[in-house]
Amino acid sequence: MAAQTDFTQRLAALAARVEAALADAIDGSAGGRAPARLIAAMRHGALGGGKRLRPFLVIESAALFGAGEATAMRAALALECIHCYSLVHDDLPAMDDDMERRGRPTVHVAYDEATAILAGDGLLTLAFGILAESDGLSASARLALVSRLASDAGTAGMVGGQALDLSAEGVAELPEAEIVSMQAMKTGALIAFAAEAGAILAEAPAEDRRRLREFGEVIGLAFQLADDLLDETAEAAALGKAAGKDRRRGKKTLPALHGIDWTRRRLAELVDEAEALLAPYGAKADTLREAARFVANRRS
Amino acid sequence: MAAQTDFTQRLAALAARVEAALADAIDGSAGGRAPARLIAAMRHGALGGGKRLRPFLVIESAALFGAGEATAMRAALALECIHCYSLVHDDLPAMDDDMERRGRPTVHVAYDEATAILAGDGLLTLAFGILAESDGLSASARLALVSRLASDAGTAGMVGGQALDLSAEGVAELPEAEIVSMQAMKTGALIAFAAEAGAILAEAPAEDRRRLREFGEVIGLAFQLADDLLDETAEAAALGKAAGKDRRRGKKTLPALHGIDWTRRRLAELVDEAEALLAPYGAKADTLREAARFVANRRS
Numbered sequence: 001m002a003a004q005t006d007f008t009q010r011l012a013a014l015a016a017r018v019e020a021a022l023a024d025a026i027d028g029s030a031g032g033r034a035p036a037r038l039i040a041a042m043r044h045g046a047l048g049g050g051k052r053l054r055p056f057l058v059i060e061s062a063a064l065f066g067a068g069e070a071t072a073m074r075a076a077l078a079l080e081c082i083h084c085y086s087l088v089h090d091d092l093p094a095m096d097d098d099m100e101r102r103g104r105p106t107v108h109v110a111y112d113e114a115t116a117i118l119a120g121d122g123l124l125t126l127a128f129g130i131l132a133e134s135d136g137l138s139a140s141a142r143l144a145l146v147s148r149l150a151s152d153a154g155t156a157g158m159v160g161g162q163a164l165d166l167s168a169e170g171v172a173e174l175p176e177a178e179i180v181s182m183q184a185m186k187t188g189a190l191i192a193f194a195a196e197a198g199a200i201l202a203e204a205p206a207e208d209r210r211r212l213r214e215f216g217e218v219i220g221l222a223f224q225l226a227d228d229l230l231d232e233t234a235e236a237a238a239l240g241k242a243a244g245k246d247r248r249r250g251k252k253t254l255p256a257l258h259g260i261d262w263t264r265r266r267l268a269e270l271v272d273e274a275e276a277l278l279a280p281y282g283a284k285a286d287t288l289r290e291a292a293r294f295v296a297n298r299r300s
Numbered sequence: 301m302a303a304q305t306d307f308t309q310r311l312a313a314l315a316a317r318v319e320a321a322l323a324d325a326i327d328g329s330a331g332g333r334a335p336a337r338l339i340a341a342m343r344h345g346a347l348g349g350g351k352r353l354r355p356f357l358v359i360e361s362a363a364l365f366g367a368g369e370a371t372a373m374r375a376a377l378a379l380e381c382i383h384c385y386s387l388v389h390d391d392l393p394a395m396d397d398d399m400e401r402r403g404r405p406t407v408h409v410a411y412d413e414a415t416a417i418l419a420g421d422g423l424l425t426l427a428f429g430i431l432a433e434s435d436g437l438s439a440s441a442r443l444a445l446v447s448r449l450a451s452d453a454g455t456a457g458m459v460g461g462q463a464l465d466l467s468a469e470g471v472a473e474l475p476e477a478e479i480v481s482m483q484a485m486k487t488g489a490l491i492a493f494a495a496e497a498g499a500i501l502a503e504a505p506a507e508d509r510r511r512l513r514e515f516g517e518v519i520g521l522a523f524q525l526a527d528d529l530l531d532e533t534a535e536a537a538a539l540g541k542a543a544g545k546d547r548r549r550g551k552k553t554l555p556a557l558h559g560i561d562w563t564r565r566r567l568a569e570l571v572d573e574a575e576a577l578l579a580p581y582g583a584k585a586d587t588l589r590e591a592a593r594f595v596a597n598r599r600s
Contacts, residue, residue, distance in 0.1 A: 033485060034460030035467050042455070089421060094413030113394035117417065118463050121389060121424065122455045128428040129450030132443050139439035143432050146446055150429030155342070155422045160334030163418050167335050185333060 007290040014059065015052040017069075018080060022046050025077055029126050041111045041119035046084040049102035053223075053295070054079050054194040060287045061198025061212050074134035075145055075197045078127040082153045083190055085123035088116055090162065124153075137201055144200050152189040161186025174252045180221075187227070188220030195219070195288075215277040215288070222270040222296040228253035229263050234300070267296040307590040314359065315352040317369075318380060322346050325377055329426050341411045341419035342426075346384040349402035353523075353595070354379050354494040360587045361498025361512050374434035375445055375497045378427040382453045383490055385423035388416055390462065424453075437501055444500050452489040461486025474552045480521075487527070488520030495519070495588075515577040515588070522570040522596040528553035529563050530600070567596040 026042045055076035062072035091098040091106040092113060099109050108116035131145050151157060164182040168174050195216030199209040232255050255263040274292035278285035326342045355376035362372035391398040391406040392413060399409050408416035431445050451457060464482040468474050495516030499509040532555050555563040574592035578585040 030455035030460050033481075034455040035463050037467060038455060038460060038463035085421075089417055092414075092417065094417060114392075114466050115463065117389055117392065117394060118459050118466075120421075121385075122459045124421065124424055125450050125454035125459060128446055129454060132447035132450060139443055143439055143442055146428055146432035150425050150432060154425035154429060155330035155334040155338060159418050159422045159425060160330050160338060163335050163338035163415065166414050166418075167337060181333075 007287070007294060010287070011051060011053070011056055011294070014056050014069075015050070017073075018052045018055045018076060019047055021073060021077055022080060025081075025126065025130055026123075029122070029129070034122075037111065037115060038118055038122065041107050041115045042122050044104075044110055045088040045107045045116075045119050046081065046123060048104065050080075050084075052080065053291075054083055054190060057191065057194035057216065057219075057288075057291060058197045058201075060291060061195045061216075062202045063198070064212075064281055064284055064288065065199060065202035065204040065208065067198070067202035071136040072198060072201055074130050074137075075201050078130040078145070078149065079190065079194055079197065081123045081127035081130065082149065082158070085120040085127075086153075086158055086162070086190075088120040088123070092116060095162075095166070127153075134201075138203065141201050141203055145197060148196065148200065149193060152193040157185050157189030157193075158187075161189065168252065171252075176254070176257060179252050179254065179257075183224045184217070184220065187224045188217055191220035191223055192216035211277055211280070215274055215292075218270055218274045218277065219292050219295050222267055222274070222292065225254060225263055225267055225270070226296055226298055228255045229260065229267075230298075230300070232256065232260065271296045307587070307594060310587070311351060311353070311356055311594070314356050314369075315350070317373075318352045318355045318376060319347055321373060321377055322380060325381075325426065325430055326423075329422070329429070334422075337411065337415060338418055338422065341407050341415045342422050344404075344410055345388040345407045345416075345419050346381065346423060348404065350380075350384075352380065353591075354383055354490060357491065357494035357516065357519075357588075357591060358497045358501075360591060361495045361516075362502045363498070364512075364581055364584055364588065365499060365502035365504040365508065367498070367502035371436040372498060372501055374430050374436075375501050378430040378445070378449065379490065379494055379497065381423045381427035381430065382449065382458070385420040385427070386453075386458055386462070386490075388420040388423070392416060395462075395466070427453075434501075438503065441501050441503055445497060448496065448500065449493060452493040457485050457489030457493075458487075461489065468552065471552075476554070476557060479552050479554065479557075483524045484517070484520065487524045488517055491520035491523055492516035511577055511580070515574055515592075518570055518574045518577065519592050519595050522567055522574070522592065525554060525563055525567055525570070526596055526598055528555045529560065529567075530598075532556065532560065534600070571596045 023043065026039060026046060030039055058076040058079060059069050059072045087101060088107045090096050091101060092108055098106050100106060104110070107119055111119070127149065128146055131142055131149065134142050153159065161182050161184070165186055168178070168182060192213055193216065196209055196213040199212040231253070254266070271292050275289050278288055323343065326339060326346060330339055358376040358379060359369050359372045387401060388407045390396050391401060392408055398406050400406060404410070407419055411419070427449065428446055431442055431449065434442050453459065461482050461484070465486055468478070468482060492513055493516065496509055496513040499512040531553070554566070571592050575589050578588055
């Protein structure tokens with residue numbers, strides 16, 4: 001319990017630093033040339049909440065290989081820009097049509113649809129600018145991050161997974177393997193990137209890079225399972241968004257297929273797998289171990 | 301006349317090669333994992349037409365500094381991905397609400413809005429992956445291209461210009477300086493990137509890079525003026541899209557402010573400026589000179 005409290009405090013402290021750095025990156029991106037409304041919409045979509053789990057994983061994974069927060073921060077910010085743009089676009093009326101996120105109106109509700117589309121495009125574009133200008137990293141590390149993020153955020157990853165998810169809505173009998181594969185792309189790819197990015201930017205050996213990638217994939221699965229479990233069980237107030245909406249939309253989830261007890265057992269297995277992958281790093285990886293437990297056990 | 305015919309043949313021949321390479325890049329991006337419908341929508345948005353002027357400028361600008369088409373092609377493709385994504389998103393109902401482009405239904409009409417949003421996101425993301433994996437270029441050239449493209453395509457460039465354009469719709473008395481500045485961001489930044497990118501990837505000296513950038517800015521102005529002139533004068537059939545729509549929407553253009561004769565004189569001045577910028581390169585820059593005249597005099 002004490003460890004978990006310490007963990008959540010560290011997560012919250014990092015989230016505050018990420019928030020400030022993201023605000024600076026967004027404000028600085030336009031050189032004063034873009035309309036204030038666009039910048040405000042980007043801030044609305046990217047700031048004001050979020051656990052900043054993906055930046056935390058970047059920074060803790062980098063720390064495992066000796067790279068400090070200052071070195072890892074820009075990769076963390078770039079990833080968070082991608083994550084936030086995807087939320088802005090996913091919330092649009094033509095996509096999930098969500099009115100609320102993190103207890104506030106979504107960007108197209110607070111502004112308008114056109115501004116939300118452009119704010120998402122702006123955040124997506126900014127991510128790659130941030131990576132290219134990561135001063136503390138070697139050119140080869142920066143290029144590897146750009147290349148890997150383009151793959152994980154694009155048609156082979158998040159965007160492709162989102163398209164699969166849309167095409168599966170209302171399909172009566174989606175095979176479980178297809179649900180898992182879609183979720184691995186839609187949600188898992190960015191979490192896997194988070195863990196791998198730390199190893200990339202710290203220029204860790206290829207074997208470590210693969211191992212962190214796998215760790216990220218495992219906790220990405222746990223993240224999605226925990227998310228689906230919350231959607232089944234939580235109150236809207238605790239989530240800051242509508243609960244039960246996946247079920248109402250006919251979205252297929254593993255908790256809906258197998259039940260809550262199965263899901264909790266599976267989450268425990270995934271935590272074991274994640275910890276096993278970190279075994280070679282001993283006590284240095286304790287924070288990442290706690291992150292795995294946090295992801296599996298989160299209540300919001 | 302003969303020169304211009306030769307020029308249009310070269311442009312068309314390059315367009316065919318760009319078309320094939322873009323198709324390969326889009327098909328390869330998903331590693332077979334994304335739904336066929338998403339890939340088909342990206343192909344619809346990026347293939348089947350377009351003069352490929354921006355790729356042509358990248359490749360001819362690179363040639364000026366001794367870099368061949370094979371070396372320059374990936375930067376050209378990346379830029380075209382950005383251009384095409386911007387058309388897909390701009391055509392959306394919440395933005396310009398266009399039903400037709402290049403004589404065919406727009407992506408959200410041929411598919412659906414959600415798929416069009418994702419197809420645009422996919423093309424935008426792919427652009428940076430293509431740049432990062434430009435095998436023939438040095439790491440520093442690739443990073444400079446990523447950084448510059450993120451700036452020119454983002455809130456300080458194209459996305460910011462589009463937001464300014466939307467916010468100006470229906471404003472009765474938009475100052476001329478604001479029209480010019482908005483257009484320089486919305487349309488000019490990518491054309492300026494095209495010319496500068498050739499100098500970047502060929503690792504030309506900073507002075508040449510600045511000169512090509514300025515050349516790109518000048519022909520970007522000419523491109524927009526010629527576009528606005530066409531909107532005032534052309535038939536829809538020649539454009540493959542609705543004509544006169546800017547005026548109907550209350551969009552402010554310089555031809556609408558100053559008339560057609562003024563616009564033709566201004567276009568001739570811009571061609572002179574563009575040619576003056578190319579003076580140091582002598583006959584080697586003849587194709588870029590023809591490109592400047594082509595941009596200013598185009599009829600579709």
